[in-house]
Amino acid sequence: MNDRIALTFDCPPVAGCFTTLHLSITLGEELPAGCGLAVFWPYGFSLPQLTRPQFPGYVTAKAASGTVLKLSPLIINERSDHEYAVLLTSPGPLVAGEVLELVHGDPSAGSPGARCSTQAQDSMSVAVHRLDLQKSRHVPRLPESPVVVVEAGPAVAVRGFATPVLGRGEKGRLQLVAEDQHGNRNARFSGKVRLLGVGGLTGLPAEVKFARADRGRKELEFVAERAGVHHPVVSGPGGDLEAGPVVVEARPPEYRLFFGELHCHTEHSSDGSGTLDELYGFARDTAGLDFAAASDHMSFAANCPPEHGHAAAHLDYDLVPRAERWRATAEAARRHHRPGRFVTFLGTEADSVGHDGHRNVYFPTDDLAPVELPSWPPPRGFLAQWAKGRKVLVIPHHPPIWWGAGVYHGSKGLSYGDLPEEAQPVVEVYSRHGTSEHLHNPRPLRGQIPGYFVQDMLAAGHHFGFMAGSDSHQANPGSSRTEGGPFKTLQYRSGLAAVWARELSRQAIWDAIFARRTFATTFPRFVLRFQVNDLFMGQAGVVPFPRRVRVWLASPVVINQVELLRNNEVIHIFSPGGHPMMPAEVEGELEFVDERPTGRPEDFYYVRVTTRSGERAWASPVFARPGRPVSAPF
Numbered sequence: 001m002n003d004r005i006a007l008t009f010d011c012p013p014v015a016g017c018f019t020t021l022h023l024s025i026t027l028g029e030e031l032p033a034g035c036g037l038a039v040f041w042p043y044g045f046s047l048p049q050l051t052r053p054q055f056p057g058y059v060t061a062k063a064a065s066g067t068v069l070k071l072s073p074l075i076i077n078e079r080s081d082h083e084y085a086v087l088l089t090s091p092g093p094l095v096a097g098e099v100l101e102l103v104h105g106d107p108s109a110g111s112p113g114a115r116c117s118t119q120a121q122d123s124m125s126v127a128v129h130r131l132d133l134q135k136s137r138h139v140p141r142l143p144e145s146p147v148v149v150v151e152a153g154p155a156v157a158v159r160g161f162a163t164p165v166l167g168r169g170e171k172g173r174l175q176l177v178a179e180d181q182h183g184n185r186n187a188r189f190s191g192k193v194r195l196l197g198v199g200g201l202t203g204l205p206a207e208v209k210f211a212r213a214d215r216g217r218k219e220l221e222f223v224a225e226r227a228g229v230h231h232p233v234v235s236g237p238g239g240d241l242e243a244g245p246v247v248v249e250a251r252p253p254e255y256r257l258f259f260g261e262l263h264c265h266t267e268h269s270s271d272g273s274g275t276l277d278e279l280y281g282f283a284r285d286t287a288g289l290d291f292a293a294a295s296d297h298m299s300f301a302a303n304c305p306p307e308h309g310h311a312a313a314h315l316d317y318d319l320v321p322r323a324e325r326w327r328a329t330a331e332a333a334r335r336h337h338r339p340g341r342f343v344t345f346l347g348t349e350a351d352s353v354g355h356d357g358h359r360n361v362y363f364p365t366d367d368l369a370p371v372e373l374p375s376w377p378p379p380r381g382f383l384a385q386w387a388k389g390r391k392v393l394v395i396p397h398h399p400p401i402w403w404g405a406g407v408y409h410g411s412k413g414l415s416y417g418d419l420p421e422e423a424q425p426v427v428e429v430y431s432r433h434g435t436s437e438h439l440h441n442p443r444p445l446r447g448q449i450p451g452y453f454v455q456d457m458l459a460a461g462h463h464f465g466f467m468a469g470s471d472s473h474q475a476n477p478g479s480s481r482t483e484g485g486p487f488k489t490l491q492y493r494s495g496l497a498a499v500w501a502r503e504l505s506r507q508a509i510w511d512a513i514f515a516r517r518t519f520a521t522t523f524p525r526f527v528l529r530f531q532v533n534d535l536f537m538g539q540a541g542v543v544p545f546p547r548r549v550r551v552w553l554a555s556p557v558v559i560n561q562v563e564l565l566r567n568n569e570v571i572h573i574f575s576p577g578g579h580p581m582m583p584a585e586v587e588g589e590l591e592f593v594d595e596r597p598t599g600r601p602e603d604f605y606y607v608r609v610t611t612r613s614g615e616r617a618w619a620s621p622v623f624a625r626p627g628r629p630v631s632a633p634f
Contacts, residue, residue, distance in 0.1 A: 158210075
């Protein structure tokens with residue numbers, strides 16, 4: 001006979017709000033002495049704690065019969081302490097029919113309750129396991145384990161995402177999304193918003209009405225009739241929010257600008273939550289992204305051993321074969337891929353896999369078979385050898401972070417040269433962890449070590465472009481808000497990867513990343529071009545002196561400064577407003593002529609944009625070798 005489990009709440013779970021969870025377990029058969037119940041509370045809720053009754057997440061337990069119960073943290077071994085779990089035991093056996101009640105966020109002694117996850121999700125589990133304390137931890141959860149649905153809160157803003165670059169006469173899209181205070185889409189929103197600054201974008205009304213049937217999202221079409229820069233604004237809950245800029249060129253542009261997020265985790269990572277469908281749905285319908293990927297830990301490695309990485313969110317995590325997770329990842333990428341509308345990539349976080357530091361690996365198709373590792377730990381240099389001759393994209397991330405020695409995290413920061421440059425054309429310069437550009441960044445990472453920052457790798461002579469992402473573990477790529485879930489290292493807003501590609505297709509995005517036609521942003525959707533003489537961002541070649549640097553920028557927010565860096569040193573600050581102490585309303589082209597040769601065999605230039613609110617963007621470097629003077633290209 002199965003144990004019966006019921007879950008009730010003091011108030012319905014709403015993202016970021018407090019509630020109390022009452023878990024009632026009626027034993028279907030005896031729970032012998034030496035056994036216990038492992039209870040995993042929903043991921044992203046207040047961590048369960050047993051010692052501070054006035055603080056969030058306080059957990060208590062009692063038996064209807066009055067039998068003495070003991071609660072303790074669930075610790076399986078020295079590597080695996082489950083922060084979201086408690087272990088319930090009794091000095092003697094608990095008989096069939098006994099009713100046990102556990103309360104997460106018990107308010108009786110002053111606790112405010114348990115704070116719900118800030119990420120709205122439909123399938124957050126409360127996993128309950130019968131556990132023999134003398135045997136293996138890999139036991140399936142009880143079939144009656146309940147699922148929690150966390151709803152979005154009230155809409156506090158309506159955010160807009162407009163097609164950023166068009167030719168005159170072409171059609172564009174404006175997506176409108178009602179958000180709660182944590183960046184979730186409120187599917188129950190109804191109301192009106194006004195559209196301002198839409199002259200020249202024919203077809204956009206002055207007012208848009210949301211009905212319940214819209215599920216918090218509207219998509220409008222417009223025609224770009226007038227060349228120039230347009231700044232459509234959505235005026236509604238939360239005030240006036242720009243949905244642009246929209247740059248309309250006189251002719252159809254050779255390259256279009258697309259925004260995406262390739263570094264996000266789901267429940268297929270042991271330390272993540274949310275389904276693959278929720279990840280892609282969030283990216284497309286809430287964040288308004290053009291492309292996305294799930295990058296779960298070691299999901300491509302069929303024979304990666306159990307307990308690799310963080311403790312799982314429930315005890316039966318490793319009972320699901322990794323090959324099945326990989327097939328599910330590939331099927332989800334295939335299911336959500338819509339060329340011209342929304343592009344997906346098959347990907348995984350490959351952790352160290354024989355190399356120092358963290359890297360993600362992506363593939364141009366969604367039919368790759370699971371990878372069989374030759375051994376565990378894998379041999380030194382495994383990823384480089386395995387990638388040889390294959391079409392793979394490797395993207396290093398948070399290169400200066402060191403969280404501990406060993407196979408999983410590596411014994412030091414990332415060594416970019418461990419893999420050939422042709423396999424890893426870009427580096428993630430920013431994520432929710434912080435900024436990896438240089439030591440003493442305004443948004444520093446936790447656990448960073450000197451010598452492994454992006455500027456250090458550039459100074460060593462490596463060639464790569466810039467990307468940004470989130471590394472979120474809650475299936476919410478491109479979220480507009482700062483909540484990073486339960487991890488203390490995820491402190492900031494999600495970054496975005498901006499790509500100049502010929503069209504919205506896998507191959508075109510793939511080609512653009514390998515050409516390094518990319519820039520990174522801490523979230524704002526700038527339109528940013530950068531070139532040195534004839535070389536566009538990411539390119540390398542001969543550039544004689546004097547070198548003419550051109551930056552073209554349109555911004556949704558006020559710019560504080562635009563800096564030009566050469567060989568990691570700021571050599572010019574553009575001040576189009578005229579006063580170096582005043583923020584600039586940057587629009588259009590900025591120019592600078594570099595007339596001072598350095599004597600180096602190669603120089604690298606890149607642009608850093610900083611807004612008044614502290615957001616940033618980085619254009620991929622141009623790598624310039626001195627050469628024989630030629631006639632000016634302009």
